[in-house]
Amino acid sequence: MAGNLVEIVRRMGMTDPRLLAAVAATPREQFVPPRSAARAERDEPIPIGHGQPTSQPSLVAQMIDALAPTGEDTVLEIGTGYGYQTALLAHLADRVYSVERYADLAEHARANLDAMGVTNVEVVVGDGTAGLPEHAPFDAIIVSAAAASVPGPLAEQLVEGGRLVMPIAAGVADIVTLYAKRHDRLEQRRTVTPAQFVPLVGKHA
Numbered sequence: 001m002a003g004n005l006v007e008i009v010r011r012m013g014m015t016d017p018r019l020l021a022a023v024a025a026t027p028r029e030q031f032v033p034p035r036s037a038a039r040a041e042r043d044e045p046i047p048i049g050h051g052q053p054t055s056q057p058s059l060v061a062q063m064i065d066a067l068a069p070t071g072e073d074t075v076l077e078i079g080t081g082y083g084y085q086t087a088l089l090a091h092l093a094d095r096v097y098s099v100e101r102y103a104d105l106a107e108h109a110r111a112n113l114d115a116m117g118v119t120n121v122e123v124v125v126g127d128g129t130a131g132l133p134e135h136a137p138f139d140a141i142i143v144s145a146a147a148a149s150v151p152g153p154l155a156e157q158l159v160e161g162g163r164l165v166m167p168i169a170a171g172v173a174d175i176v177t178l179y180a181k182r183h184d185r186l187e188q189r190r191t192v193t194p195a196q197f198v199p200l201v202g203k204h205a
């Protein structure tokens, strides 16, 4: 079960009981390829195909902690992968839209989420840098791949007062950054952690 990951997240200083409950309720072995299931309780990235990794759980938890989704929020996630972060968001938000560019990864994520009984998520195949205008605006947006700046459509599709968390490419490391939308523009709130992400590949990246 996910008790080991809860302990790791707690030791890193995260105390939000809702976040810890979401981690406890989400068995990571359901969200990695079966051949890697034995490694799922370790706080490590795991390859999921196409040269993409699913992020280490502590990093996912730090990003969600910064995003601070409430139970009323509609959240947009870019970069579904195998759906681990999506499952945590589904636990914490009212509704989640998640965009993945690889159709087979999206299919795995849908199957993994279905197997967990998650019903408040829609996984969409496409270029997440364009957002999802048909479901906008979003209360919170989280991006799991790095680019030099936030794609314009994502900033546009965030509500006034909404939060956005994304790794910003900065030379050797990417810097996970929290923004808030004020007076119709994104303001940087704080940096969350340095990390290594795959590049965000798309029209507006």
Ligand code: SAH
Residues within 6 Å of the ligand: 052, 053, 054, 055, 060, 078, 079, 080, 081, 082, 083, 084, 085, 086, 099, 100, 101, 102, 105, 126, 127, 128, 129, 144, 145, 198, 199, 200, 201, 202
């Ligand atoms: N949140 C996932 C991260 C998976 S890795 C997890 O922790 O498991 C990043 C993912 O972003 C990859 O699956 C990659 O295919 C996807 N990605 C990269 N650029 C994208 C884009 N423009 N639109 C949608 N998905 C994208």
